[in-house]
Amino acid sequence: xxxxxxxxxxxxxxxxxxxxxxxxxxxxxxxxxxxxxxxxxxxxxxxxxxxxxxxxxxxxxxxxxxxxxxxxxxxxxxxxxxxxxxxxxxxxxxxxxxxxxxxxxxxxxxxxxxxxxxxxxxxxxxxxxxxxxxxxxxxxxxxxxxxxxxxxxxxxxxxxxxxxxxxxxxxxxxxxxxxxxxxxxxxxxxxxxxxxxxxxxxxxxxxxxxxxxxxxxxxxxxxxxxxxxxxxxxxxxxxxxxxxxxxxxxxxxxxxxxxxxxxxxxxxxxxxxxxxxxxxxxxxxxxxxxxxxxxxxxxxxxxxxxxxxxxxxxxxxxxxxxxxxxxxxxxxxxxxxxxxxxxxxxxxxxxxxxxxxxxxxxxxxxxxxxxxxxxxxxxxxxxxxxxxxxxxxxxxxxxxxxxxxxxxxxxxxxxxxxxxxxxxxxxxxxxxxxxxxxxxxxxxxxxxxxxxxxxxxxxxxxxxxxxxxxxxxxxxxxxxxxxxxxxxxxxxxxxxxxxxxxxxxxxxxxxxxxxxxx
Amino acid sequence: xxxxxxxxxxxxxxxxxxxxxxxxxxxxxxxxxxxxxxxxxxxxxxxxxxxxxxxxxxxxxxxxxxxxxxxxxxxxxxxxxxxxxxxxxxxxxxxxxxxxxxxxxxxxxxxxxxxxxxxxxxxxxxxxxxxxxxxxxxxxxxxxxxxxxxxxxxxxxxxxxxxxxxxxxxxxxxxxxxxxxxxxxxxxxxxxxxxxxxxxxxxxxxxxxxx
Numbered sequence: 001x002x003x004x005x006x007x008x009x010x011x012x013x014x015x016x017x018x019x020x021x022x023x024x025x026x027x028x029x030x031x032x033x034x035x036x037x038x039x040x041x042x043x044x045x046x047x048x049x050x051x052x053x054x055x056x057x058x059x060x061x062x063x064x065x066x067x068x069x070x071x072x073x074x075x076x077x078x079x080x081x082x083x084x085x086x087x088x089x090x091x092x093x094x095x096x097x098x099x100x101x102x103x104x105x106x107x108x109x110x111x112x113x114x115x116x117x118x119x120x121x122x123x124x125x126x127x128x129x130x131x132x133x134x135x136x137x138x139x140x141x142x143x144x145x146x147x148x149x150x151x152x153x154x155x156x157x158x159x160x161x162x163x164x165x166x167x168x169x170x171x172x173x174x175x176x177x178x179x180x181x182x183x184x185x186x187x188x189x190x191x192x193x194x195x196x197x198x199x200x201x202x203x204x205x206x207x208x209x210x211x212x213x214x215x216x217x218x219x220x221x222x223x224x225x226x227x228x229x230x231x232x233x234x235x236x237x238x239x240x241x242x243x244x245x246x247x248x249x250x251x252x253x254x255x256x257x258x259x260x261x262x263x264x265x266x267x268x269x270x271x272x273x274x275x276x277x278x279x280x281x282x283x284x285x286x287x288x289x290x291x292x293x294x295x296x297x298x299x300x301x302x303x304x305x306x307x308x309x310x311x312x313x314x315x316x317x318x319x320x321x322x323x324x325x326x327x328x329x330x331x332x333x334x335x336x337x338x339x340x341x342x343x344x345x346x347x348x349x350x351x352x353x354x355x356x357x358x359x360x361x362x363x364x365x366x367x368x369x370x371x372x373x374x375x376x377x378x379x380x381x382x383x384x385x386x387x388x389x390x391x392x393x394x395x396x397x398x399x400x401x402x403x404x405x406x407x408x409x410x411x412x413x414x415x416x417x418x419x420x421x422x423x424x425x426x427x428x429x430x431x432x433x434x435x436x437x438x439x440x441x442x443x444x445x446x447x448x449x450x451x452x453x454x455x456x457x458x459x460x461x462x463x464x465x466x467x468x469x470x471x472x473x474x475x476x477x478x479x480x481x482x483x484x485x486x487x488x489x490x491x492x493x494x495x496x497x498x499x500x501x502x503x504x505x506x507x508x509x510x511x512x513x514x515x516x517x518x
Numbered sequence: 519x520x521x522x523x524x525x526x527x528x529x530x531x532x533x534x535x536x537x538x539x540x541x542x543x544x545x546x547x548x549x550x551x552x553x554x555x556x557x558x559x560x561x562x563x564x565x566x567x568x569x570x571x572x573x574x575x576x577x578x579x580x581x582x583x584x585x586x587x588x589x590x591x592x593x594x595x596x597x598x599x600x601x602x603x604x605x606x607x608x609x610x611x612x613x614x615x616x617x618x619x620x621x622x623x624x625x626x627x628x629x630x631x632x633x634x635x636x637x638x639x640x641x642x643x644x645x646x647x648x649x650x651x652x653x654x655x656x657x658x659x660x661x662x663x664x665x666x667x668x669x670x671x672x673x674x675x676x677x678x679x680x681x682x683x684x685x686x687x688x689x690x691x692x693x694x695x696x697x698x699x700x701x702x703x704x705x706x707x708x709x710x711x712x713x714x715x716x717x718x719x720x721x722x723x724x725x726x727x728x729x
Contacts, residue, residue, distance in 0.1 A: 020586045024593040040618055052600050053593070055619045056608060060591045062619075063610045079616040095578040099571055114582075118589060121611060165614060174616040215611065339561060494579050495566040 008424035010034065013088040015431045020091055021060060024049060028057040029083065032067065037082040039072060064120035065217050071174040079174040090220050092427075092501055097223050100230070101158065108149045111135055113158070113218070121162055121215045124150055124187060129195050143195045154187045160219035161185065188214045225261065228509055231502070235328065236305050240297055243287050247294050248305065250277050255319055264321050264516045270313030271295070303327050322513040329416055329510035332503055336419060337386060344369050345377040349386060353410040357390065363408065378408065385418045386410070413514060420507045427500045434493040441486050448483045451475055 010033045018026030027047045032038060035046075043054045058081060061067040066088050069079040094117055102110040108131070115130045116122060122130075128146045153159050161184050163177035188211045229252050237245030254277055255266040278291055287294065295317075299306040304323040310316035330353065338346040347367045352358050358366075364374035381387040392405040438445065451472070458468055566572075586592060590609055598604055605612075605621045612620060 019583070021591060022593040024595060024599070040616075050600055052604075052621075053595075055621075056593055056599060056604065059608060059610045059612070059615060059619050060593060062615055064591070069616055078618060094582055095575040098578050099574050102574075117582075118585060119609075120591070121614075162614075174618075175614060177614065215614070339564060342561070491576055492566060494576055495568070495572055498572060498575055499567065 008421050008428060009085070009089070012092075012424050012428045012431070013083075013085065015428060015435070016088060016091045017066075019431070019435065021057075021064075024053050025057045025060055028054055029061065029066070029088070032081060032083045033085070033088075037080040039078055039080050041078075069174065071176075077174065087220055090223075092497065093223070093227070096227065096498070096501075097218070100223070100226055101153075105149070105152060108135070108146055109153055112146065112149055112153060116159060116216065116218055121217045123212050123215055124190050125195055125211055127216065128190065129198060132195070143192045147190055147192060150190075151187050154185045154216075157185055157219055157222045159185075159216050160222075162215040162217050164213060164215070221261070224505075225256070227505055229256075231328065231506060232305065232324065235303065236298065239301060239303060239305070240294070243284060243290075244294050244298060246283060247278065247287055247291070248298065250274070250281055250283070251306065251317070252319075253277075264513050266319045266321075268309040268316035268318040271315040271317070272313050274317070275314075321509075322517045325506065325510040325513050326412070328506050330412070332506050333386070333415060333419060337381070340384075341377060341380055344373060345381060348374065348377055349381060349410070352387060352408050353412075357407040357409045359405060359407060382408075386415055388414065413511065416507050416510055420504065420511070423500050423504050423507065427497055427504070430493045430496050430500065434490055434497075437486055437489060437493075441482075444479060444483060445486065448475065448480070 010030070013033055014026055014030040017029040021029075027049060028043060031043060031047050035042075040051075040054065040058070043049075043058075044051045047054070049057075058067060061083075062069065062081075066084055067081050068084055069081050072078045072080045097117070098110055098114060101113050111131045111134055112127055115127050115134065119126070119130070124147075128143050128150060131146055132143055150159075161179060163179035166176045166178050191210050229249075232252065233245050233249045236248035251269065251274055254269050254273060258269060259266040274295070275291065278287060295306070299308050299317060304320065304327055306317050307320055307323070308315060309318045334346060334350060337349045344367075347369065348363055351363060351367050355366075360375065360378060363378065364371050367374065369377070378387065382389065387408050388411050390407045390409060392407060393402055394405060395402045451474070455468055455472060458471070590607055593599060
């Protein structure tokens with residue numbers, strides 16, 4: 001399966017599928033990513049896999065919300081399958097989801113989410129059952145506590161119900177699935193006693209249960225909103241200080257409760273409401289004391305974290321997502337230019353961005369950079385597509401040669417899209433390199449892992465230290481240091497991927513809100 | 519590229535000074551080959567952020583990768599995946615998926631127990647090795663008796679023993695199929711008959727995969 005025909009984003013997606021679900025799913029996924037929606041029979045011939053393998057791969061992907069299907073128009077008995085691109089990309093964010101849930105709620109919710117991520121789609125009882133098993137304290141942590149945790153997750157919309165089978169679905173070859181708006185987060189009654197009983201019997205599977213038809217999955221959109229909020233709160237904390245971050249976190253919550261999630265501008269919230277919320281919440285005393293000042297600093301700040309929308313109720317405040325993400329995207333681009341080309345190039349870039357259209361001479365004068373350097377940096381930025389050129393002809397007479405103005409400007413959506421592609425490419429490179437390192441040294445790593453587990457077991461059994469030292473010497477120190485190096489490199493690559501993902505989130509959000517406002 | 523601002527006439531549209539270098543100085547270096555595949559880094563990138571969140575993410579990522587690799591959803595290329603009974607090992611919610619993804623056709627009308635018919639037609643499961651040995655002995659005996667047409671018979675017997683081996687493996691799986699509600703008469707017919715087996719065999723393969 002040649003990957004040069006895939007764009008960078010699709011390459012990242014197919015690498016993720018390979019990593020998490022194996023190469024069969026990876027091949028089927030790459031094909032569908034490239035070709036859009038296809039029927040079952042097209043896939044084996046194109047990928048060279050057997051029809052059984054393709055069927056299983058599709059089933060696994062549908063189960064994990066990566067593929068959706070609908071009945072083909074030509075033939076109702078056959079389905080057409082399409083990849084859900086965003087969900088495949090979100091595979092990379094699963095550790096972040098777990099971290100957020102752990103920070104907001106606690107360990108039991110974290111385990112519930114992890115189980116749901118592993119299963120793809122599952123009923124509430126199943127999730128609770130497996131989580132209790134994982135926590136391994138069926139007596140201490142009763143299923144009813146887990147049930148409450150499950151309800152908390154559903155209330156805050158982190159998990160969502162999958163559409164259920166329509167009434168006549170069992171008769172159709174391709175089932176239709178539907179769901180009503182109000183049912184999306186309603187937790188059904190879950191019978192705790194059968195679960196508790198199964199746990200006591202140490203069963204590995206929960207048998208039939210009353211809510212087996214009500215299936216849940218992770219709500220990616222909600223997690224995206226949460227990730228964006230984290231970015232905004234961090235921005236506020238960096239811009240002012242941590243207390244401002246706290247205040248901003250509270251205000252974000254108020255906005256989220258009152259606004260439509262799809263609108264690019266939140267509904268305004270009045271000063272008194274914010275003050276009440278601050279008082280009710282267990283905020284730090286500094287915030288209570290200087291609440292006024294913090295609010296003022298935040299809304300007067302040019303980053304656009306809070307906008308003043310009116311004066312009623314002591315002041316109305318709202319948030320314009322497109323403006324704030326434009327500022328964040330610009331900040332990201334600025335730091336990219338700074339790190340790649342230096343501060344002089346950054347001065348030129350910022351100047352051009354703020355002043356819109358500038359001539360070369362103007363640029364070097366206002367930026368106070370010597371002419372030759374200015375020209376060199378301008379050319380470099382142009383070469384890497386951070387600057388764009390607009391030519392204006394100024395023809396006066398027919399005899400004299402036509403003079404033209406050459407104006408430089410920054411076309412933000414275009415630059416953002418180029419940077420986004422570069423980020424995907426960087427992410428892909430990091431993933432490929434990591435995979436390469438791990439598979440090349442797989443034998444060595446496995447040997448090391450086996451040795452470690454054996455040593456731990458022996459230590460637990462109380463074997464004397466000399467024997468342990470002897471065993472640990474079976475692996476020469478050169479190999480041990482190599483294993484260390486590999487682990488370190490792999491960790492760094494994972495961190496690099498995580499950071500690249502943050503940039504991708506900011507840039508993607510900017511493009512998304514920009515397209516909404518038009 | 520003549521007439522570069524060289525005096526009167528032949529004036530060109532740009533002024534030489536605008537390019538940033540005087541007449542005496544050398545021009546910019548011309549590019550003679552495509553840029554290198556791994557260009558050298560001019561500025562060292564900033565160090566990676568290592569805070570509490572990222573430590574947690576590192577650990578969770580490794581954990582998640584291991585867990586997903588060991589889960590039944592991770593499809594490896596092996597002989598097992600092509601066998602019809604692999605479907606049972608895959609903990610997928612089959613009733614929410616198109617029927618064409620299933621190995622066996624789901625029953626249209628939900629009747630009570632279709633298990634009853636299965637047991638009656640169960641074939642005795644023999645160890646494939648034993649059958650092989652038996653047939654080999656038979657071959658040897660036959661080859662002692664007849665010399666003509668040996669090759670053909672040998673092949674036939676070989677085929678038969680191989681098929682019986684496959685058949686018996688499927689029979690073993692049939693035992694596990696007991697719990698499966700969706701079984702079709704089509705499958706029952708296939709297992710029942712030994713002699714008519716070879717004739718049916720081709721039909722059975724095509725029944726599953728449509729190309």
